[in-house]
Amino acid sequence: MNPEAKVPAFPEAAAVAESGPAHSVDRILAVAYELFSTRGVRDVGVNELIERSGVAKATFYRHFPSKDSLVFAFLEQRDKQWTMDGILSEARRRGSTPQEQLLAIFDVFGDWFRREDFEACSFVRVMLEMGPAHPLGKASIDYLAKIRGHVRAVAEEAGLVRPEEFARSLLILMKGSVIQAVEGDTLAADRARQMAVWLIGHHSG
Amino acid sequence: MNPEAKVPAFPEAAAVAESGPAHSVDRILAVAYELFSTRGVRDVGVNELIERSGVAKATFYRHFPSKDSLVFAFLEQRDKQWTMDGILSEARRRGSTPQEQLLAIFDVFGDWFRREDFEACSFVRVMLEMGPAHPLGKASIDYLAKIRGHVRAVAEEAGLVRPEEFARSLLILMKGSVIQAVEGDTLAADRARQMAVWLIGHHSG
DNA sequence: ACAGGTGGGAAGACCGGTCTGTCTTCCCCC
DNA sequence: GGGGGAAGACAGACCGGTCTTCCCACCTGT
Structure with missing residues (x-):
């Protein structure tokens, strides 16, 4: 033909x-x-x-x-390969004690913030882009909660008191430093790390 | 016709x-x-x-x-009526000393987070939606920097050392608590306020 | 070993809808 | 009568998503 x-x-x-x-x-x-x-x-x-x-x-x-189903798959992949392998595992590797591992999160953040392809946390970004009520926003919130659960587990290993409250406060520092890094404050990780030191001090015994 | x-x-x-x-x-x-x-x-x-x-x-x-020019006008209005009148002036009104005024920011945040029409900080949201390189993203960064300048001024009134570093750290707490509030943590303001207390303590003399 | 079938993939037309932005038409009020 | 505004058609691009057409690689039966 x-x-x-x-x-x-x-x-x-x-x-x-x-x-x-x-x-x-x-x-x-x-x-x-x-x-x-x-x-x-x-x-x-x-x-x-x-x-x-x-x-x-x-x-x-x-x-x-649908496109949304691809975004779901992306979020899952981001959780595995960025959150878990890139940040949390790396932080555990760098610290020899649970306390050090918690603080090492911000050392890893510092390296991440200085990468030129750094472009903010996908979970926060999707949550704000789609809104917390959208299925993709809810999924992002779930992944952020998963990070908090991991932080809480390390806090318990470290013997910190009120680990859930500790984890929620530490996540404020993590999210805040990421946002500030988007604005161009490359030292945001160090500032957050210092506040994390004080936070750990007040949750120790 | x-x-x-x-x-x-x-x-x-x-x-x-x-x-x-x-x-x-x-x-x-x-x-x-x-x-x-x-x-x-x-x-x-x-x-x-x-x-x-x-x-x-x-x-x-x-x-x-263009639509963008309306967004510029919106950001300016948001700065005047939300940042200045809604948050910063209200915080100054609630505290009788500069230190108290800095902490009162998080009291105002707490009230804001519990409003049912709360939907995150427009400057952070636009910056992430459009990207920091877009003109609207840059404008949002400028307004966030303006907030930091205001915080720095109050820190100087309070006699805090290294006021610029203090302001940058406090803004990490502000942004982090806002993001966490979007996820549903209505106590995020209290956690940030507690960390602000420690931050002020370490910048006092 | 070879013919024929079969199913996956590439290319892309197409659909209805939405986007920003322009332009025309008409009306009303000064 | 003239300018501003309401109504809305229209343009051109792009959106997510469907469907058709063709090709090719592989599998199977003989």
Whole structure:
């Protein structure tokens, strides 16, 4: 029927457009992670995601029934690979005691704030972009609560009194320093760390 | 020409749709303030602003050459009427000494967090929505810096040492408590206030 | 080993809706 | 009669999402 058929295009080149993972779903997730984490959720459209990951639109919607479902997957990935592996595990590695591990969170933050691709915490950002009542906002709140649970567990290991209240106060310092770092205060992590020292002191026995 | 002319509609009713100010520009600003402060900037379109303020589209664009220019006007109004009159003046009124005035910020925050129409700080929200490089993001950063300047001035009145560093630390507590309040922690202001007490203590002489 | 079927993926047209912003038309009031 | 404003059509871009068309790689039966 078609006299010139479909041009073979790039049987390989297009497939590895991002030189990333071979499978479509992995490439979509990798592109989504990069775009969502640096530019937010509302600013990135499905068409751009498709183009950048070198995937057909039908393929995208076979793996993810809607854009929101991709955002859910992104938040989960962000929790695993950024919160857990990037921040909390690293902080545990750097400190030899639970107290030191709590303070090391802000050392890791300091390194993070000085990265040039630093662009704020995705959970806070999505929560504010979508609102706390939106399913994606609620999911973000859940992931933030998960972080708080982790902090609380370390606080209990450290023998701090009222660990839940401690964790909530420490998260105020964490969130506040992130926001301030977005504004350009690269020393925000040090200021928060100092306040964390006082906070730990008042929860010790 | 038109056999039925244009229906007189509501020569008065529509004009006072929001039962607000009589002049178009004031009605637009009042509607914009309510919608932007509760739902953010990206979620509110020009058509909705026009409909809610009972104004013609041409009238809107005569007063504001673009939506962004209206957002600029909103940020300025937010600074005057929320930051200055709502928070900082009220905090100064509640405290009899500069130290008390600094702590009173968090008392005012506590009342604010418990309002049911509480929806986060517009400056932080716009900065994250648009990004710190966007003109609106930069303007938001400027207004946040203005708040910091005010805090610094009160810190100087209180005779605190290193007032700039103090102000930056206090703003971490302010921003962090606001974010945490969005998540539903209504006691965030009290936690931040306690940390502010320690912060003041370490900057006193 | 080879023909034929089959299903996944790429490309992209298309749909209805929404976005910002322009322009026209008409009316009312000064 | 002239200017401001209300109403709203319109333009052009983009949104999320559906669907069609074609191609190719792999699997199966003989």
